[in-house]
Amino acid sequence: MTSITGFQLDHPHSPNHIVSPLTATEVAAAVRSELSSRSPRIAVQSTGHGRTSGMRSGTLIDTSRMNDVAIDPSARTVTAGAGARFSEVMAAAAPHGLAPLSGSFPGVGIAGYSLSGGVGLLSRKYGFAADNVLSAEIVTPDGEIRMASAQENPELFWALRGAGSNFGIVTSLTMRVFPIAEVLGGSIEIDLRASPQAGQVWREWALRQGRDMMTAAAIYSAPTTAADLPAFLRGIHQLRIQIAWSGETELGRAQVALLERALVAAGAEFASSIDVVPFARTGEIFAEPDEPHSYGSDAFFLPELGEQTTANLIAASSPDRVPCFTVIGLRLLGGAMAEAPEIANALGHRDATWLFSLLSPLNEFEETPLAHHLTIASELGAPGTGDAPLGRSLNFTFRSLTAEEITSAFEPDDLTRLRSLRDHFDPRRVMLAQFAV
Incomplete structure (x- = not known):
């Protein structure tokens, strides 16, 4: 890199x-x-x-060289430079039996992930990563070094946690870490060509889960003619269910057993890798690519995910309907993420139940890159379903957005407040924010 x-x-x-x-x-x-x-x-x-x-x-x-990490075991906090990756925080926290609110890929940096939300493996239990940022050191666009916290520059602190890079260059963060040494985690893989009903089984099971359960599902799809892919991926249509249970292990095994029995009852064949995993190795649960590449994605917050919409998404992602390798992601939200945090921030759409995303490598197959994402997303919000998107998720969006699309990521009053603060801190619009408010 x-x-x-x-x-x-x-x-x-x-x-x-x-x-x-x-x-x-x-x-x-x-x-x-x-x-x-x-x-x-x-x-x-x-x-x-x-x-x-x-x-x-x-x-x-x-900021990649600013990667110092310091754990305070008694306070259960970590202070880390903006260039630190979650893998480095996890390694430093593990000897103390502590874990950060890291996400599916530990190789991401702590700053961008946390300040744009941060849906982590423990977020149903403890909230978004942004909810657990306690302070930030930032260089604002006037070249001044400032501290931002609930006590110091509180308006700036509110804005950073949700719209971070609009307001300067964060140089370090202090965040909570939690007493989690291991999880019951892994994945269940199902061939949707043989078992298209498996998605419905998982959705119904997921909605009955408590805060100790993080669960997500990815639908992998690729056309049979995708010559740029290895043979085992051509024509794939696979459901991969991901699980991370942070409660008592035997209770988690019982919940997993309920899912597996429901899949068997529905006639689905599957392969499971779920077992106890040290938290420092939880990147193995999603097993995302760790080599740099070109990609783009879209992401939306959903209030509901109904039976018909689930069926429509599975059908729309079939290998004969996608132009390139495509991953549809569904993550269960709710729990602590639905609650107002101890220190208010600018994150929107806490009433969402699901995070819906689409990711593809950027390729030459489409006149408009990622146009097929919007075709698949059009299956959301059919009349009478109640699952039209609430707005965009900036955390899982990896492409340029229009001003209107960025606007949809925030609550209207919060957006007005953010724009006023940006006028105050960056009147010359010096900062080239990824998603400018």
Whole structure:
């Protein structure tokens, strides 16, 4: 990976200057230097997983070297540089029997993930990652180093947790970690060509789960003619159910057994890898690719996911209806994520029950890249279903959005407040935010 690309190889940056600081003081100096130019522009990147477009001039601040991690076991907090990855936080927390609110891929950076929401393996139990950020050090677009917390710059702190890079370059975060050493986790794989009913079985089971259960499902699909894919992926139509149970192990095994019995009763054949997993190895549950590549995705918050819509999504993702390898993701929300956090933030759509996403490699098969995502998403919200999207999720969106699409990610009053704060902190629009409010 390089500073101009990162994990996402598409939309590389082409800045005038690249700065790779080690301290907030160095970040502030880089910002002040750029401010002296005629048309100052600043972008920030850590791992580059969530980049949606590349800057064409100005200064790119690469925070990847700012990766110090310090665990406070007694306070159950971690303070980490903005360039730290969750894998580094997990490794530091594990000897203390603690775990962060990391997501499906531990290789992502803590800052972008947490400040745009953060739906993690423990989020039904403890809330979004953003809900558990206790303070942030940030260099604002005027080149000043500030602390943001409930006590210090509280309005800035509210805005950061939901619309982060609109307000400057975060250099470190202090976040809660939790007393979780291991989970019961893994996946159940089902061939949808033989067992199309399996999606309904999982949906009904998932809705009966309590806060100790994180569950998601991915539908993998690819056309039989996809010559760019290995043979085992061509024509695939697979449901992969992911599970991470953080309660008492035997109670979790009982819940998994209920799902497996329901799948058997529905005539589904499956392969299961569910077992006790140290939290530091929970990346194995989703087993996402760890090599940089080009990709794009869309994501929406859903109030419901009905039986008919589930069937429609499975049909719409069949190998004869997708132009390239496509992954439909469904993650159960609710639990602590549905509750107002101890310290309010700008995240929207807490009333959502599901997070729906579509991801594909960027390819030459479509005149409009990712157009088939919107075709599949059109299956949502059919008359009478009650599952029309509430709005966008910025956490799982990896493409440029229109102003209207970005607007849909926030509650209307919160958006007005965010725009007022952006006018205050960045009146010259120096920051090139991924999703500018």
